[in-house]
Amino acid sequence: MPRGVWFSVGVVLLFVVLPFVYGNHDLLFSMMMYLVLAQGINVLFGFTGYLPFGYVGFFGAGAYGMSLAILLLHFPPFAALIAGAAAAVLVALVLAPLLRLSGAYFAIASLAASEVLYYVISNPHLTSITQGPYGINLAAVYDSSASYAVMVAVLALALGMVVYLRNSRTGLALQAIREEPVSAGFAGVNVVRERTRAWLMSAALAGLAGGAYAWHVSVFYPKPVFDLNISVFAIVFTLFGGVATLSGPVVGTLLLYGLYNWIGISQPQYFQLVFGVVIVALVLFLPNGLVSLLRRVGANVP
Amino acid sequence: MCPSALLSVERLSKRFGAFAALDGLSLELAPGEILGLVGPNGSGKTTAINVISGVYTADSGTIRLEGRPVGNLPIHRRTRLGINRTFQVPKPFKALTVAENLEVAAVHSNAGREDIARHLDLLDLSPLADRQALTLNSAQQKRLDLARAMITRPRLLLVDELGAGLNPAELTRMAQMLQEIARSGVALLVVEHLLGFLRVLTSRVVVMDAGREIFEGSLEAAAKDSRVIDVFFGH
Numbered sequence: 001m002p003r004g005v006w007f008s009v010g011v012v013l014l015f016v017v018l019p020f021v022y023g024n025h026d027l028l029f030s031m032m033m034y035l036v037l038a039q040g041i042n043v044l045f046g047f048t049g050y051l052p053f054g055y056v057g058f059f060g061a062g063a064y065g066m067s068l069a070i071l072l073l074h075f076p077p078f079a080a081l082i083a084g085a086a087a088a089v090l091v092a093l094v095l096a097p098l099l100r101l102s103g104a105y106f107a108i109a110s111l112a113a114s115e116v117l118y119y120v121i122s123n124p125h126l127t128s129i130t131q132g133p134y135g136i137n138l139a140a141v142y143d144s145s146a147s148y149a150v151m152v153a154v155l156a157l158a159l160g161m162v163v164y165l166r167n168s169r170t171g172l173a174l175q176a177i178r179e180e181p182v183s184a185g186f187a188g189v190n191v192v193r194e195r196t197r198a199w200l201m202s203a204a205l206a207g208l209a210g211g212a213y214a215w216h217v218s219v220f221y222p223k224p225v226f227d228l229n230i231s232v233f234a235i236v237f238t239l240f241g242g243v244a245t246l247s248g249p250v251v252g253t254l255l256l257y258g259l260y261n262w263i264g265i266s267q268p269q270y271f272q273l274v275f276g277v278v279i280v281a282l283v284l285f286l287p288n289g290l291v292s293l294l295r296r297v298g299a300n301v302p
Numbered sequence: 303m304c305p306s307a308l309l310s311v312e313r314l315s316k317r318f319g320a321f322a323a324l325d326g327l328s329l330e331l332a333p334g335e336i337l338g339l340v341g342p343n344g345s346g347k348t349t350a351i352n353v354i355s356g357v358y359t360a361d362s363g364t365i366r367l368e369g370r371p372v373g374n375l376p377i378h379r380r381t382r383l384g385i386n387r388t389f390q391v392p393k394p395f396k397a398l399t400v401a402e403n404l405e406v407a408a409v410h411s412n413a414g415r416e417d418i419a420r421h422l423d424l425l426d427l428s429p430l431a432d433r434q435a436l437t438l439n440s441a442q443q444k445r446l447d448l449a450r451a452m453i454t455r456p457r458l459l460l461v462d463e464l465g466a467g468l469n470p471a472e473l474t475r476m477a478q479m480l481q482e483i484a485r486s487g488v489a490l491l492v493v494e495h496l497l498g499f500l501r502v503l504t505s506r507v508v509v510m511d512a513g514r515e516i517f518e519g520s521l522e523a524a525a526k527d528s529r530v531i532d533v534f535f536g537h
Contacts, residue, residue: 169409172398176406179395182357183447185377186386188410188454192376 002167004246004302008159011035011250015152025148027261029216032151033209034257037234038241038249039158040205045235046243047165048195049178050099053107053231057114058088058203060226062210064121067136072129077141081150081211088207091117092200099195111228118226135221138214147216154208161201162246166302174198175244233257236275240282242289246302251290307366308333308489309354309458314363315513316346316353323349324360325513329491333457336480336490338500338521341510342533347493348390350510351460354491355387356380367458382411384457388464390493392443394435394450401431403446404453411454418453425449425479441472452483459483461492465499477502497521509533 015032019025037059045051065087069080098109124132131137165171173194176184181191210225233256241252256278264271286292291301309331316324324346331337339347352358354365356377365373372380395403404418422428425445430438435446444464451459461480465473473496480503484490494500500507501521509517509524511533517524524530 172402172406173410175398176395176403179397180393182377183389183393183395183450184406185356186381186454187407187450188378188381189406190376190378 002163004159004163004166007247007250007302008156008163011159012152012156015155019148025144029148029151029213031253031257032155033213034234034237034253035250036151036154036158036205036209037230038237038253039162040202040209041234041238042162042243042245042249043165043198043205044202045238046245046248047171047174047178048198050102050195050199051107051235052110052202053228053235054110054112054114055202055206055234056226056228056230057110057117058091058206059210059213059230060114060117060121060222061088061091061203062207063214063220063225064130064136064210064222065207066211066214067138068130070138070141071131071136077143077146077215078150081208081215084211084214085204085207088203088210089200092203096196096199099192099199111231114226114228114231118222121226122222130222133222135219136214138218141215142218144216147212150215151209151212154205154212157208158205159246159250161205162249163302166246170194170197178244233260236279240278240290242291245289245291248289248291248301255290306332308335308368309491310364310366310369311350311354312364312366314350314353314365315361316349316358317361322513324353324363326363327510327513327515328363329508329515329518331458331489331491333489334484334487335506336484336492336504338504338507339491339493339510340495340497340500340507340524345510345533346513347510348462349513351387351462351491351493355385355460378410381454381456384455385460386451386454386456386458387460388444388447388451388462390463390466392440392447394438394443394446396436397434399432399434400427400438400446403435403450407450407453413453413455421449421453424452426475440467441469444468444476448479456488458489458491461490461494463493463495465494465496473499 015028018028041055062084066080066084069075069083075083095113098106101109121130122133126132173189176187176189177191177195185191237252237256238249240256242248260271294301307330312328314324314327327350339350341347353360356375360373364371367383367385372383395406401418404421408418422431425448427445427449430442438446464476468476477499480490492500492503505520507521507524508515509530516529517527
């Protein structure tokens with residue numbers, strides 16, 4: 001059995017069982033959404049070293065791809081979800097040349113690209129297609145339990161993808177690219193193809209999460225699905241837990257998003273203080289994330 | 303073009319802005335041959351390796367491997383055709399273990415697990431197999447660089463300043479390794495400042511200055527050539 005399978009099964013089962021004992025299903029849903037986004041960041045940043053600040057663009061593309069497939073093409077929700085993922089992948093294909101940039105240039109360019117996408121979608125002149133700034137209403141297909149179940153499936157897919165990368169030659173090649181792209185070429189790795197594949201996989205995860213989110217909330221404006229905070233949260237959760245691991249982004253999301261919901265909503269000022277301190281402490285003392293602490297004491301973390 | 307040449311480079315040029323790093327370099331290399339490439343700093347030796355290996359694309363000129371033009375292929379395609387190299391400053395995959403470093407190259411060049419073990423052994427890396435590459439010292443990283451290149455079964459190996467920073471015992475051992483590699487039929491193009499190290503390896507050298515070949519022949523004849531003396535010691 002590949003490493004990390006049992007861990008993944010455990011996390012998925014947790015979200016299958018929890019709704020029966022815990023009433024705040026919306027919180028569970030958002031928690032899963034961030035788990036998926038954090039693993040999506042992990043696929044890209046952890047395995048190839050590209051940090052996409054505009055990651056939310058794929059999430060928004062997924063939310064709108066799903067919604068427009070329902071509203072304009074009258075797709076059933078499940079088919080529309082695939083359309084949402086396809087929309088995100090399409091955006092990623094168009095943006096693939098950004099992978100020629102590196103470091104901060106890539107981070108900023110991807111952020112700009114997601115802003116462009118937001119302004120296109122919320123443009124009042126496109127109201128007949130995207131509903132422009134007036135937002136989406138999917139009340140006709142609203143189904144809270146089905147959309148929850150879909151997010152559980154997307155979570156399973158996201159975890160499965162990272163398990164695959166942690167145990168496969170593709171994952172090893174991606175890590176080689178992250179470490180030394182030129183040497184990876186001299187190891188026979190097709191650098192452009194492999195990192196584009198990671199980029200598309202990562203975009204597909206965000207697109208699926210965005211589609212499931214759109215279905216779950218049913219009514220939304222363009223701003224919240226293109227909110228930069230979504231990128232920042234997913235990135236911080238991933239870094240906090242530890243990139244290029246399976247458990248790191250899970251631990252990071254459960255702890256920090258849990259913290260956010262515990263004090264972030266009732267006392268936002270304290271939350272920002274705690275959040276800031278946590279991030280500074282992390283960068284200073286645990287640059288490889290929380291799970292690196294476990295590894296340092298010899299634990300074999302997936 | 304000599305019909306038996308493995309590598310044939312013709313009139314290769316590469317500019318960086320106003321600076322001509324390569325200015326019409328031509329050279330040929332037969333299977334199993336070791337050719338030294340020497341010249342003062344900035345004469346274009348490393349650029350030659352970078353262009354032949356695909357790190358840079360030449361502005362003009364041709365690079366042929368067994369008559370096949372390879373000058374426009376990406377690095378991994380050249381690697382699969384049998385061109386590989388080491389780096390002046392080794393570039394291992396630092397967060398991966400030594401064995402994983404070789405595994406990346408093995409799986410992408412259809413080498414098997416036994417090849418990983420064999421190359422670890424060949425380059426005295428077996429005791430370090432499970433160490434992260436970043437914990438290796440410079441000499442060990444150089445051997446890892448060489449192992450990563452060798453596991454892809456190159457026919458042409460470009461060696462950039464492999465001797466720098468090695469102690470005398472390591473130099474002797476490295477020279478033996480390179481000679482064994484050449485004896486197996488691999489052509490070696492060796493950029494080297496350490497002429498003593500180069501003398502052990504080969505008698506044929508090309509001396510470069512300002513991106514051009516100014517001399518070709520034995521190392522001994524080079525030392526007596528007035529143009530070579532000029533570029534190394536001035537007038």
